[in-house]
Amino acid sequence: MARTTFGESIGRSRPLFLVLILVGCLVASVAAVSFQAPELLGKPKVLTDFDAFHIAGRLALEGRVSEAYHAVSMVAAQEEMTGTVSFMPWTYPPPFTLAMEGLATLPIGVAFLLFATASCAFYLWVLRRIAGPWLPGTAAAVAPAIILNLGTGQNGFLIAGLIGAFLLAFRDNRRLAGLPLGLLIIKPHLAVAVGLLVLMRRRWSVAVIAGAVATALLAISTAVYGLSIWSDFRDAVGEAGRYLAAGYYPLFRMNSVYAAAHSLGAAPAAAMALQAVSAIVSLGILALACVKGVAFNRLAALACAASVCVSPYGYDYDLTVLGVGIAFIFPEIVERSGNRQFLAWFALTWLACGYGMAWAIAASDVSSSVELGDGTAGISFIAPLLWLLFWLTYRILTRPQADEAAGSEPARPSLRAAE
Template identity: 45%
Template sequence: MPKHSIPRTDRLGATMMDLRPEPDPGRAASVQHPRLHERLATPFVVRMLLLSLAAVMLSKAVRYAGLLPAQDLTDFDAFHIAGRMVWRGDIAQAYHLPALLEVQRALTGDQAFLPWTYPPPFNLVVAALAPLPIGLAYLVFVGATLAAYLLVLRRIAGPHFATVVVALAPSLFVAVAGGQNGFLTGTLAGLTGLGLLRGRARAGLPLGLMVIKPHLAVGLAVCALVTRRWGCLAVAAATAALALALSTAVLGPAIWPAFLGGVEEAKAFLAAGAYPLFRMVSVYAWLRSLDVPAALALAAQMAIAVAVLGLIPLALRRGMPPRQIVGLAALASLFVSPYAYDYDLPLYGVALALLLPDLLGRASRGEAVALFGLGWMAGGYGFVAGGLHDALVGTQAASSVEVALAAPPFLLLLALIWRILRRERAAAMPGAAGPLVGPVGPVSPVPA
């Protein structure tokens, strides 16, 4: 063989190599290094999360049935007790804590600091559950509202549904474990968002039903106002008025002085730090847990609320797409009230479902990791701190977990979302600052 000859196979291999297309570095990187949400939000992971939620619900129902050791009273116990008080005709007493504690002891043999401050229309919701045994009532309420919430979330998020579920996992478990109404309010907020994006006046129906927890609807109401959705606002006002009138007719006019008295009691309890502040996500709770005076903490809360709500008209003025404006409005509602708990964060899921397509399309890898991490911290801190607090109660270390540390990551999360969305400004459609009418990404427009 000549010294410089090349074997046939080598020449052929070299020729074939020369004919191959040059590799696309971006594509190769995406294949070799999938982004965080692609690694986490797999069908298997989502199925396991949903099965775990079902297992928690069944375990809770079994405990209520007395087949497992009893646990301390939780929020759903408060719902069931209040519902029974509606049927007994003494629901007004629920708004006065000493009287409520006596009823708790009489009905369950136990007591817990669970002040009742819900508006009278919510009493009709819990009254519908009271005739059922508490275990069955829990399954019906949590199971039905969770299913409705996931359906609405899937409708909004489309192909990003799995990613939203994974990003929201801690908040889902918190709401299921306590039997709270976060899935109900999240469903109503999601339906409102869908209606606003489609330009439907009937979006006011779920918005008006948010009278059961009105502070969580402030952002969406501001969105409807600044975008001049007068039909939506009119329907919302009529719906809320009907709900208030119905509750007054069923419960009697005396329910309102009782409710207002309960609100005053709650303000005093909040100022005194009597609530578990580490379960809250508000700036007020964070500052109060650091022993900042109540008046100063409340002033900071109000300043944050005004600033965050101001992002809604600012987004409109900047010409951001309607989906982003409604998503920011849903998120802003969580920064309004000092009395905002981790179980209210299903509302964040609605905002995330609306914003995620733009966020993932513009965020760097580090920012995508931060979006997940900050969301998990805000949603899961209170649950972890509560478990540690219960384990350490009676010891000097218990005070170390009483600081409300969910607010800082939640504020950072909002700032990061706004920073990423601002990059979308150059891609905003001309005239996007007009009325919120149009399809919702993966949601197909349906005739009104």
Template identity: 40%
Template sequence: MTDRPTSPALFASPLIGAGVVALCLVLIVVLAIQVPTLGAGQTVLDFDAFYIAGQMGREGQIVAAYDKVAMLGRQSALAGQEIWMPWTYPPQFDLVSMALTFLPRGLSYLLFTAGTFATYLLVLRRIAGPSLNDALFLGLPAFLITAAVGQNGFLTGTLMGLFALGWLGHRSRAGVALGLMVIKPHLALGSGILAVVSGRWRLVAVTFAVIGLTSALATAILGPAVWRAFLDGTATAADGLKLGYYPLYRMTSLYAMLATFGVNASLALAMQAGAALISVGSIIAASRMGWPAGRVLGVTLIASMGISPYNYDYDMPILILGLGLLLPELSDRLGLWGRRGLFAFTWLCCGWGQYAALTSGQHLASQKGIDTAISLGSLGHIALLVLVWRALLTRPAVASAPVAA
């Protein structure tokens, strides 16, 4: 990796960083014990959707997993109430889900969530360097929700972290990690755009080669019919998003925020498209500033979270990677209020959904008409991106001293 400035911690002591890791690991272990089998206690989490899809794949019914009636029927039967988690993942992730079912549900959740958390921590440590504890502190809300529901945010964070390390080392094999992000391609769009505008054509070629090879593998194992089913599943998801069946309060996109304030879905999508263009423009502008590679990539990883309308709080470990790259520079450029803003905006982006769920007077289920909480995660993301740009365009202080936050 290229040399980057080292500066005093913005917020966190080593004890706080260790506490974040310990808290997440304890949560993972407790949930693995509480839900040892599928549907135990009528609990159905995001991980259980992975597990159910994996079971259907091993039963030779992976096409049915993309069918709303079949998939939601299994989920709702386990939960004892209506559940809305339609299966929309690309076939490559079907293979991951099938692998999860070779172990009992509780053990599978434990190994998947703790294992991907461990790999994410390893790459975050290399990326953030001396700012690791600050990065862990800022990412706490995103880490907690990812662990609590067993989502794949640590997996995608690991892949994007490996891409970042390869990018900074000018290695074309960074395209392997970027290609594996086919499991959640909307989260990697910004980095792909950066590779193209930077002329990293060998990396781009490796990315598409990995996508092609994994697609061929999925087709060979699951059959060609899975692709049509996948497209039908994404159409179902798009309709559900417009109709408000998803828990929008946990989403971090401008679309979600506008929709929860009553803006018409078509207008909200149009404004989301505008936000996506601004995010892409931010990435291109950073690549043209003559900045060090780490700074450009940090801006890219943060701005990328504003492209898709379908971003959740558990996807934000990628944003924390971007902050990890930038924190050494930001500490020399942010005053007291800037540091407070960095903390507030990051936690608003990563943690609003949890706050809304904990403080709501009613159950916030992902069903039409029940999800009534507003979404403010996008507000945090927009403010954070503006703060980062403003700080990076400011000359660092000649002498840096720790400022209490």
């Protein structure tokens, strides 16, 4: 009888998944109290990611949505509404602001719990649809990113869930794949890679539906906020570019090649050039895989990997997308790697997903902000870890299995077989 590997053990471990769920619930519960009434935890109010969501939504509710898209007025609104300030500029497209306006009708603790738990449930449901019995191992591989989103209220679950839902429908040749793709207009830079799949596969009906959904969302938000919202949004994007070049973002939490290069001393122009190379190479590899007819599960994993390599604005909470890619290939990773290689691969996923959080905990700052000019942007090392992870994944997936190399029948049933 074949020996059970470490990958198999954790891959199907329901107790491990239960522990992850319990830890996640604890983190979300503490975060909800921290957002609503931090004094109950003996802590002062510190603005974290979901605070920005709620403040932008409240400004929209009060007819002051323009103020959310200008850093100076956004900081003033933070002080007015919470009594504290932080550098948290608002650069999300108006459709996402409209969604946050709906949540802002609730107290922030309730709004946070609703958003975090609902989007997490959606994400885990999508992972379950892809990974099947390997959900525990898939979720465990990106556990730091899961915990981070549950602690800060970011939208990593929602975006990754939409990407996963698109890939599932696209795999099954369903036109409705255009629905989740169109909804990604709320964070369009993470939709570039999966959009490339549509173009390369010439799935025009999917593209039409995605375009219609995106156009509808843009039209609704324009009808609610007026045409001027787009000049405000343009100004916010311009401000963000200037602040990024000045190093005012927490670079240690950013997963882009730009952040890594800039944090290590490269000038903004040089760092952006390296980021362009990262985007071109990752999308080029994805396009080549499409042309060569790579198996869909590997193509989907490549699309997820490319998604986090395109934009200079990627954050560690976006790495939930890696979980979707891992769900497609986890059985193959287990099949083709020994214990040492699997542990190395698993450790790399944790390092990539958890580097920013570890730095933030060490610096006592779990938000997505830094104080202007205080030198706390930190050193970003996530991008090199990601590219090392991608290389190791490639090595594992292209490694012949022992039974394949010997030209014999497998010694045990495929791990991808249904339970």
